[in-house]
Amino acid sequence: MSQGDEQPRVVIRDRRRIDPTGAVRTPAGEQPAGVRPGTDLPGEQMSEHDTPAADTAGPEQGTAAQQGTAPQQGTAPQDAAAPQPGADGDLSQQLAERTEDLQRVTAEYANYRRRVDRDRSLVVDQAAERFAAxxxxxxDDIERARDHGDLNGAFKVVADRILGLLDGLGAEAFGKAGDEFDPSLHEAVMHDTSAEVTVPTATTVLRQGFRRGERVLRTAMVAVTEPESPVPAEEPEGSPDQAAG
Structure with a gap:
C-alpha cells in the first residue's frame, strides 16, 4: 500500500470522568504528569464496552424535559378551576329562584295549616250543635216538669246532669217573659194588644230558645203583645211639610 492510499486515522475520544473500570479520568485540556502534548492519553480510545456520549446526555435531557413539562401539568388544573366570567350572576339568579320557591312553599303550607285548623274547628262546632239539638x-220536658212541681228526687238528679251537659257544650237558654220582641230570636205564635206595653213584647214564653255564642240554635216560641196606641214615628227635621208651613 502506498503512502497516498493510507486512510486517515480515526480517533474517538471518551470524555467521561469515570472510567468503566472505576478509575477517575483527567479532564480534557489537562495533561497528566509525564505525558507529552499531542500524545493520545491511555484509554481515550473507545472500547467495545463504552457507551456513546449521546447516551450519557439522554437521562439529563429526559430529566430536563420532564422538569420543563412539570409546571405546565401543575398549572392545568388551576386554569380549569378558575371562575369563568358570569358565574357570580348565575349563582345569584339561582339563589333568588330557590329563595322565591322556599317563600312560596312556606306561604302555601301556612295557608294549608290555617285551612285545616278552620275546618277542624268547624267540624267540632257542628258536632256540638247537632248533639245539643x-x-x-x-x-223542654224537664222545664215542664219544673213548672208542675214534679222535678224532685232521682229525676231531678238526672235533669241536673243533662242541663250541665248542655252547658258544657256552650249552649245557653234565652227567652223570658218581658223581653222585647226580636224577630231574629223569637217566633211569635200568639198576638194581642195591651196598653201596658209601649213596644212589642214577649209576654209569654211557650218554649225556650238556645244559642251557642252568636249562633242561634233554636228560636224561642213566645206570645207577643203590642201597644194599643202605637207611638207615631217622629218626622225628621227639615221635612217637606215643615218647609211648606
Missing part, C-alpha cells in the same frame, strides 16, 4: 226536647 238532640237534647233540646229533653230539656
Amino acid at each position: 238532640q237534647l233540646f226536647p229533653i230539656v
Whole structure:
C-alpha cells in the first residue's frame, strides 16, 4: 500500500470522568504528569464496552424535559378551576329562584295549616250543635216538669246532669217573659194588644230558645203583645211639610 492510499486515522475520544473500570479520568485540556502534548492519553480510545456520549446526555435531557413539562401539568388544573366570567350572576339568579320557591312553599303550607285548623274547628262546632239539638226536647220536658212541681228526687238528679251537659257544650237558654220582641230570636205564635206595653213584647214564653255564642240554635216560641196606641214615628227635621208651613 502506498503512502497516498493510507486512510486517515480515526480517533474517538471518551470524555467521561469515570472510567468503566472505576478509575477517575483527567479532564480534557489537562495533561497528566509525564505525558507529552499531542500524545493520545491511555484509554481515550473507545472500547467495545463504552457507551456513546449521546447516551450519557439522554437521562439529563429526559430529566430536563420532564422538569420543563412539570409546571405546565401543575398549572392545568388551576386554569380549569378558575371562575369563568358570569358565574357570580348565575349563582345569584339561582339563589333568588330557590329563595322565591322556599317563600312560596312556606306561604302555601301556612295557608294549608290555617285551612285545616278552620275546618277542624268547624267540624267540632257542628258536632256540638247537632248533639245539643238532640237534647233540646229533653230539656223542654224537664222545664215542664219544673213548672208542675214534679222535678224532685232521682229525676231531678238526672235533669241536673243533662242541663250541665248542655252547658258544657256552650249552649245557653234565652227567652223570658218581658223581653222585647226580636224577630231574629223569637217566633211569635200568639198576638194581642195591651196598653201596658209601649213596644212589642214577649209576654209569654211557650218554649225556650238556645244559642251557642252568636249562633242561634233554636228560636224561642213566645206570645207577643203590642201597644194599643202605637207611638207615631217622629218626622225628621227639615221635612217637606215643615218647609211648606
